[in-house]
Every structure is written in C-alpha cells, then in structure tokens.
Amino acid sequence: MWKNYIKTSFRNLRRHSGYTLINILGLTSGIVASIFIFLWILDEVSFDKFHANGDRIYSVMVNNQRPDGIIDTYAANPSRIKETLVNEIPEIKLATQYSYETAHLVKYKEEGFNEVGIYADPNFFQLFSFPLIKGSTDQLLGRKNTLFISEDLAQKLFQEEDPIEKTIQLGEDQELTVAGVFENIPDNSTLQFDFVAPFALYLEQNPWMQNWASGASRTTVLLDENAENPSNKIGDLIQKNCSECTTRPFLYPYDQLRLQGEFENGVPAGGRIQQIYLFGAIAILILIMACINFINLATARSGSRGREVGIRKSIGANKSELVIQFITESVLLSWMALGFAIILVQLLLPFFNQLTEKTLELDLTNPVFLLGLFSITILTGLLSGAYPAFILSRFNPITVLKGDSRSVLKGQGMRRVLVITQFTASAILIVSSIAIYKQISYISDRNLGFNKENIIVVDQNEGIVKSYDGIKNEMLQLSSVENIAFGGNSIFSVPITTSDPIWAGKSERSNINFKIFRCDEAFIPTLNIAVSKGRNFLGAQDASNYIINKKAAEAMGLDLETAVGTELEMWNGKGYIIGITEDFHNDNLKFDIEPMIFMFSENLGSHYFIKLSDQNSMTASIDQVKAVFKKYNSDYPFEFSFLEEVFEKEYQNEQVIGKLALSFTMIAILISGLGLFGLASFTAARRTKEIGIRKVLGASSRSLSLLLCSDFALLVLVSLVIGFPVAWYIIQQFLSSFTFHTDINWTLFLLTALLMLGLTFLTVGYHAIKTAWNNPVNSLQNEE
Structure with missing residues (x-):
C-alpha cells in the first residue's frame, strides 16, 4: 500500500513540475534557515556541557553592594x-x-x-x-x-x-x-x-x-x-x-554562566539565552511561512485535483486513504527539500561561520542533530500537507465530476489569512532588522568625544615596560607616528570604579561612584580628548594631581569655572584637580556617561596607544612601528589591534544579531514572495471567467491587471496594520537597552511598506498580466 502511495506521489509531483519546483524552493529556504539556527543553538547550549559531573559544578559568584545601593555581580573573589x-x-x-x-x-x-x-x-x-x-x-x-x-x-x-x-x-x-x-x-x-x-x-x-x-x-x-x-x-x-567588606558570595551553576550569566542588582537577568529564544522563534516562524506556501499552492491546484479525488472516490477510495496520499506527497517534498537544504547549508556554512565567528560543522553523525533534522522535516511535511489533505479529501465526487468548481475552489478566507500572517511576520522582521542596523550604524558613526581613527593598540608586556623610554623616543622620530601614549584599560568601557575620592565639601553619606583611568601625559592629546578647563598632565610632576570630566565636577558639586585647583585625594595621594575634560563616552552606549577621574601613571595599566599619521600607507607605517618594537623587545612577537576594531568588538554581539536578523529576513521575504505567487495562481484560476466577461464588456488589460493586483495590495496593507505596532514594540524594547540610541521615525515604516508593496506587484504581476491578456473566448469556454 505504502509503495503505491509513494509511486503515485512521485507521479503527481513529476507531472506538475512547476508546482513542485516552487514548493521545493520555499520548503528548502525554510529548512536552510532552520538548520542554520539549529546549528547555532546547538553550539550555544553545548558550552561547558562536556565536563564530567557538570551538573554539580558551581562557580563562586559575589554580590557587591555599592554605596548608591546598586548591586554588582561578578566572579572575582578573594x-x-x-x-x-x-x-x-x-x-x-x-x-x-x-x-x-x-x-x-x-x-x-x-x-x-x-x-x-x-x-x-x-x-x-x-x-x-x-x-x-x-x-x-x-x-x-x-x-x-x-x-x-x-x-x-x-x-x-x-x-x-x-x-x-x-x-x-x-x-x-x-x-x-x-x-x-x-x-x-x-x-x-x-x-x-x-x-x-x-x-x-x-x-x-x-x-x-x-x-x-x-x-x-x-x-x-x-x-x-x-x-x-x-x-x-x-x-x-x-x-x-572582613568586617568592612560589603560582598556576599553565592554559588551559581557553572554551565549556566554562558547563557544566563547576566545579573541586575544581584538577581539573574538572563543573557545570551534570550538570543536563543529569539532565533528559535524566528526559525519556527520561517518554517510556518514555508508551510503556508505549500498550503496556498496546494489549494491553488485544487480544481485539477478535485477531478482526481472524484474519480478515486468513485472507484472506492475512502477519505483516510486520500488523506494519506496527500500527506505522503507533502512529506516527500519535505525530504526532497531537505536534500537540497543540506547541500546549500554545506556550501554556505563557511559564510555563516564568518558571520557568527564560530566554527560550526554539519555533522550528520551527531544523533541529536539527526533527530532535529528528522523532526524538522517530518513536522514541515505534516504541517504543509494536513490542511490540503483534509480539504481535498472531503470533495463530493458527484459535484466535482460534474465540473462544479465552486465547491472545489472555496476556502478563500483561510488562504487570505495565511498570506496576511506571512506578510505580518515579514513586516515585523524587515522593520526590526532595519532598526537594528540603524542602531549599529548609529553606534559606529556617533561622536564619542575622542578620536579613534588611525590609532593602533599594543598590549603591555614586561619587555616594553623595561624599554619604554627608548621605544617612545625612537617612535616619535618616525614620520609615520604622530604620538604614542600609555593608558590603563579599554577607554570604551572603563572597568575600574570607586567611591574613594575625597574633596572639600564631600558629604559623609556620599555614594557617588567614579570611573578611574590611569594614563600618562600623552594619552589625552593622542585621543584628542578636549580639555575645557585647566591643563593636561605635564609628566611625573603631576603624579598626585588629577584630571576630571564635567560629569565628575557636577557630581562633586563643583563650579566649572572654579573647579580647577580644588584639592582632591585619591589613590595617588593628596593633590589638586588640574584640568577638566569635556564629557566623552567612557562606557558602552547602553549606559550613560559616568563621572571619571584621570590618574597619572606610566606603567600601571595594560595598553599603549600609537597615533599614526596619514603621510605613509598604513602598511608601511605599521612596518616601521614593528621594527622599533622588535629592536627593543625582540623576545615578544609584535601584536596589535586597531582602536576602531576594539570599539567594534565592544558591540560584536549586536552586530551578529543584526547580520543574522537581516539574513533570515531575506529568506522570509523570499518565502513570502513565493506565498504570493501561490495565492495569485489560485486567484487567477478562480477569476478566469470573470476576467473574460469584463474583457468582452470593454475592460482593458491594464485595468484588469491592476484589479487583480489591488486585491493582494489590500492583503499587504492589512498585514502592515497588524505588523507595524508589533514591530514598533519590539524595536522599543531593543533600543531601551541603550541609553544612547537612534531615533525610529515614520520613514522606516514607509520604506518597509513600499518594499512590501513593490514585492507584491512584482510577484503578482506575472499572473495578473498573463490572465488579463488571455483571449476571453478561451476563458469563457472553461469554468476554471
């Protein structure tokens, strides 16, 4: 029996090759996206799971309550x-x-x-x-x-x-x-x-x-x-x-730190697990969209399949046998799509790895992966074929054999709902992915308050520390080097904070936290940080003096005009505020600009910042810098990174999310286009006689084409009305995690609307023009 089902299914699929090709393309696209997301999720959840007794391994974490009451959580402990x-x-x-x-x-x-x-x-x-x-x-x-x-x-x-x-x-x-x-x-x-x-x-x-x-x-x-x-x-x-300590330790599952290692005020607040939920939902959504395509295309062919059902029922086939037959066809299509999907995934995997900065492999021997593939394929086949199977198997054989297509070509409301669902999902994905990219572009282009261009960063090592004076002097003789400076940590996210500073008028209950950055006299001019009041460090003579930003002056309650010269005591001892810088971003753009104090230091830190000039090519300049470092520090390999690259790594997670969202949005658009193609095929078949009558009565082909397209444009507009509020909410949730973010205005939604309407007219246009230009005599001879 099953052999007969499979043989019949292959025969039907081969006979209607165009229909089969479109279905396979849609299902393949959906399965490709699902496999990539599945591989990514498998890799993410596998982190630290290889340790024996992993369920009993716990990391000692510490909650530290700051003077302002905020609780910081970290893994560093005594x-x-x-x-x-x-x-x-x-x-x-x-x-x-x-x-x-x-x-x-x-x-x-x-x-x-x-x-x-x-x-x-x-x-x-x-x-x-x-x-x-x-x-x-x-x-x-x-x-x-x-x-x-x-x-x-x-x-x-x-x-x-x-x-x-x-x-x-x-x-x-x-x-x-x-x-x-x-x-x-x-x-x-x-x-x-x-x-x-x-x-x-x-x-x-x-x-x-x-x-x-x-x-x-x-x-x-x-x-x-x-x-x-x-x-x-x-x-x-x-x-x-330690009676004066404010830290409280606790144990946290070690294998959960990767995915759920973010804390807010001492309470777990998720982490990368939210990305898994997000892309898992996208995978399910794309698969459903691909299944909707199958349903639309299957119902579009229901007129021709109706006679087949009528004949088979008249010779004794029962409803269950017909259901099995139609579901067998959809499952076979799913398996065929899986084969193409595996080939495409294997070809595209290097690009996906480059996109996500992973080393994923298509391991067909992994039982978990195989079970996932099997589940995705069977589920896709069942979801795709169930609705058409039950609808087609209910046809009345007498009615369809008489040629009454009205009993066959019904269910228009359901098909429209399915297309609206598709385009609603597409609208949400398009708007969201564009918004993410706007935010990434905003971060990249935002004026941080200092210059990060043409600066390379070299990590500190013992060899450089011993020979720094010689390195610095010779480096400044190079035409390719404008300046060289020493700095404590990453300027993009200064990690050291304290409430220790003491100044005149400080309240005993003061709970202000200041960011602390150690640097030498060359750092501020090298990064072109503007000093609005006072002066920069002059060298070791300022070892116990300090420079603050405007935020720090405001936090201390100091007048900007008189703050320079104020006594300040910190880790370098008692000294004076000698300068005030303009406020610049000293943390991730998710957070506000914090009060900050510069402390003079020539070696307590981890980085050297070298500003290159534009006189030579970048390659030649780096070669000159490398030669100086190797001369004085030959034991160590010369390694560097561009400050702009360091900045980009700060937002690497957002960039990966943006690229993935854009990639899967493109797949969703492709699937939506195929869905429209399917429904357009059905509508064109249903309205062939109507179009013929309209042409006989004098309607032009152009007006008839616009008539058919307008129906689908209405569906798209409905999907936009539903999808835009949802997309707006998602965008607001995403942007709310950034203190500094781009503005989302009506142009984004207008662009999305134009894109989707353009896709509609492009996709539906083929069927509309073909039907409108048909000879009305041929149309009126055939009810279908």
Whole structure:
C-alpha cells in the first residue's frame, strides 16, 4: 500500500513540475534557515556541557553592594575563600582556584610566542574535564616551577620533540618545567587557555591577593552527589573575615554562566539565552511561512485535483486513504527539500561561520542533530500537507465530476489569512532588522568625544615596560607616528570604579561612584580628548594631581569655572584637580556617561596607544612601528589591534544579531514572495471567467491587471496594520537597552511598506498580466 502511495506521489509531483519546483524552493529556504539556527543553538547550549559531573559544578559568584545601593555581580573573589569553603561547607566535595586568562611570553630556545594562559591550583584538572595527553597532574601545580601546555603550544614550541621535562621561559624571567600536555581546549568552553601555571606562583607575585577585600581570582566547586546548592550557608563568609567588606558570595551553576550569566542588582537577568529564544522563534516562524506556501499552492491546484479525488472516490477510495496520499506527497517534498537544504547549508556554512565567528560543522553523525533534522522535516511535511489533505479529501465526487468548481475552489478566507500572517511576520522582521542596523550604524558613526581613527593598540608586556623610554623616543622620530601614549584599560568601557575620592565639601553619606583611568601625559592629546578647563598632565610632576570630566565636577558639586585647583585625594595621594575634560563616552552606549577621574601613571595599566599619521600607507607605517618594537623587545612577537576594531568588538554581539536578523529576513521575504505567487495562481484560476466577461464588456488589460493586483495590495496593507505596532514594540524594547540610541521615525515604516508593496506587484504581476491578456473566448469556454 505504502509503495503505491509513494509511486503515485512521485507521479503527481513529476507531472506538475512547476508546482513542485516552487514548493521545493520555499520548503528548502525554510529548512536552510532552520538548520542554520539549529546549528547555532546547538553550539550555544553545548558550552561547558562536556565536563564530567557538570551538573554539580558551581562557580563562586559575589554580590557587591555599592554605596548608591546598586548591586554588582561578578566572579572575582578573594583567594582565601577556597579553603574556607572546603573546611566549613560539608556539601562541597572539591574546590579549585584559578586566575583570569592573561597573555604571557612563552619561549623555548629562540622561539617565543605570546600565549594566553591561567594560573591554577592542584585541583584544577580534577574538577574540570580537560584531558591530559602526556604527564600527570600529580606533578603539576603543587610545585612552583612546573606547568602544563596545550597540544597546539607543544607543537609550536617543540615540533617533534617530547616536551615533558623541557624547560621553557614564561614571561621575562620565569623558567618552568613542562609537566604535561593537555588536549586543545574545545571551542565550546568558556575557559580558553594554552598553558596552566601554578597558582602558588601567582600568589607569590601578587601577595595583596591574600587580603579578604581583594578579588582577582576565580573559584569553582564540585558538590557532593545529591547535595543541594548551599548558597544560603556561604553568604556571610567574607564578612566574617572582613568586617568592612560589603560582598556576599553565592554559588551559581557553572554551565549556566554562558547563557544566563547576566545579573541586575544581584538577581539573574538572563543573557545570551534570550538570543536563543529569539532565533528559535524566528526559525519556527520561517518554517510556518514555508508551510503556508505549500498550503496556498496546494489549494491553488485544487480544481485539477478535485477531478482526481472524484474519480478515486468513485472507484472506492475512502477519505483516510486520500488523506494519506496527500500527506505522503507533502512529506516527500519535505525530504526532497531537505536534500537540497543540506547541500546549500554545506556550501554556505563557511559564510555563516564568518558571520557568527564560530566554527560550526554539519555533522550528520551527531544523533541529536539527526533527530532535529528528522523532526524538522517530518513536522514541515505534516504541517504543509494536513490542511490540503483534509480539504481535498472531503470533495463530493458527484459535484466535482460534474465540473462544479465552486465547491472545489472555496476556502478563500483561510488562504487570505495565511498570506496576511506571512506578510505580518515579514513586516515585523524587515522593520526590526532595519532598526537594528540603524542602531549599529548609529553606534559606529556617533561622536564619542575622542578620536579613534588611525590609532593602533599594543598590549603591555614586561619587555616594553623595561624599554619604554627608548621605544617612545625612537617612535616619535618616525614620520609615520604622530604620538604614542600609555593608558590603563579599554577607554570604551572603563572597568575600574570607586567611591574613594575625597574633596572639600564631600558629604559623609556620599555614594557617588567614579570611573578611574590611569594614563600618562600623552594619552589625552593622542585621543584628542578636549580639555575645557585647566591643563593636561605635564609628566611625573603631576603624579598626585588629577584630571576630571564635567560629569565628575557636577557630581562633586563643583563650579566649572572654579573647579580647577580644588584639592582632591585619591589613590595617588593628596593633590589638586588640574584640568577638566569635556564629557566623552567612557562606557558602552547602553549606559550613560559616568563621572571619571584621570590618574597619572606610566606603567600601571595594560595598553599603549600609537597615533599614526596619514603621510605613509598604513602598511608601511605599521612596518616601521614593528621594527622599533622588535629592536627593543625582540623576545615578544609584535601584536596589535586597531582602536576602531576594539570599539567594534565592544558591540560584536549586536552586530551578529543584526547580520543574522537581516539574513533570515531575506529568506522570509523570499518565502513570502513565493506565498504570493501561490495565492495569485489560485486567484487567477478562480477569476478566469470573470476576467473574460469584463474583457468582452470593454475592460482593458491594464485595468484588469491592476484589479487583480489591488486585491493582494489590500492583503499587504492589512498585514502592515497588524505588523507595524508589533514591530514598533519590539524595536522599543531593543533600543531601551541603550541609553544612547537612534531615533525610529515614520520613514522606516514607509520604506518597509513600499518594499512590501513593490514585492507584491512584482510577484503578482506575472499572473495578473498573463490572465488579463488571455483571449476571453478561451476563458469563457472553461469554468476554471
């Protein structure tokens, strides 16, 4: 029986090749979009899931209440908390402590590389599942002169040599022995590193970390089996040992930090999981749109299929057999579309990876992926074929064999609702994706209050610190270099905040937080930050003087005209405010401009900023800069990034969302066009006789074409009326996360309306013109 269903389905699909091609194109587009989103979601939810006992691994997080009452949440905690947790909390079976990832020179003989690594204690490889290839963890981390390296780093340093017991140089003056090699860290790990050095060595280099008020390391624990989260037991551990501390630790599932690691006032507030919900919904929406196309095209052919149903019923076929037959056709189409979709996904995957900055693969051996593909294909086939199958199988054989097409060609209201649904979804996607791109363009083009063009950023290392005077002097002799400066952190999102500053008139209850940025005298002019009052730093003579922005002056209650010369005490000691800068963006544009204090420093920080001139080509200028760095700092590879690239990375997540939204919107537009084509085909068939009569009575082909197109234009207008308010709400929710954002006005909606109406006339025009130009004699001879 099934063999007969399949054979008949293939015969029908082959006979109506045009209909089959359009359906396959629509379903293929929908499945391609769904596969890409499915691959992306699988990768996102797989992060940190490879660790054994992952459901029992928890990260020690800290809630810190600022003077203004706002609670900041982060993973940095005191180094002494680990032993206290193990000793006082019986639910904790194992704990490990490790530093944040940092870049260091790793050198063997004459070959050196700048590699990212961490410092960790002896339990690190026991708690996390980073398998060892060579060596033993028994030798690691208990001694201060050993370390482990990754496969890639071992290959770069030693090629075919056995790395075990080889001595390598870490940084400027540390010599450590390789105790083992671990497998390369998988891409779906939030921890990314190429070497692990002993945490004891890190503590020795940073003794201040022993203070309970510090927070420069991370702690992760493994709970006993069946143990509940003991966060309620550890909340006061820090305050017990540090009466002035305001931080309260708690445990948070380690494998949830990637997707749900954002907090607002100490409470989980989502994170990347919202993107998964968003694109999951888009995938479902696009699939439904593709299914709607099938339904429209199937009903468009209902006139010809009606006679087939009548004949089959008259010779004994029952309703269930007909339903199975029609659903078999739709499922076969889905499988055919799946085949084409897999080919397209494989071809387009490199572009998708470039777009999302991932390394996704089409792994057809992955049972989860195969189950997802199978589910998507079967569901698409069933959704596409169910409605036409039940409608067509209900035809009265006597009526359809008599040629009464009115009983066949009904359900016009449902078809119109389906097209309105399609175009409503398309309108929402188009408006939303354009709005996202407008916001990204707004961010890129906004005047930040300083100059980021033609500036390269070089990370600080010990070699540069030792030779900085020589590097700076020789660099300034180059025609390609306008200036070189030292700066503490990223100027786009200054991370250091404090309420410590003291000035005359400060209230005892003051809870103002100031951003702190350390820099030398060249930083402000290099980035062309405007100093509106007073002056810039002159050098080490201003080591205890400060520069503030206008926001800081306002926060302190100082008059801008008299603020210069005000006494201010900070970490550099008691000094004076010597300058006031114009306000500039010192944080992500999601947040407001914050009060900020510049502190003079020539080495406490992490970046050098080099302003290149326009006299030479960029390549030649960089080559000259590289030559100077290599002359004074030959051990380290010369690595840099453009300040504009650093800025773009700050908004990388928004850019990826925008690109994905635009890509899937294009697919939605394509599917919507095919949906219109299907309904236009049906309408043209239904109104053939009407058009013939109108032509006999004198109607022109042009007026008849406009008549047919106007019906569909009305459907589009209805979809716009429904979709625009929804799109406006979504846009407002997105833009509300930015303190500084673009304005969305009526032109965006007008542009979308014109685009969709243009698509309508372009898509429907073919059928309208074809029908309007038909010979009315032929039309009147055929009811259909």
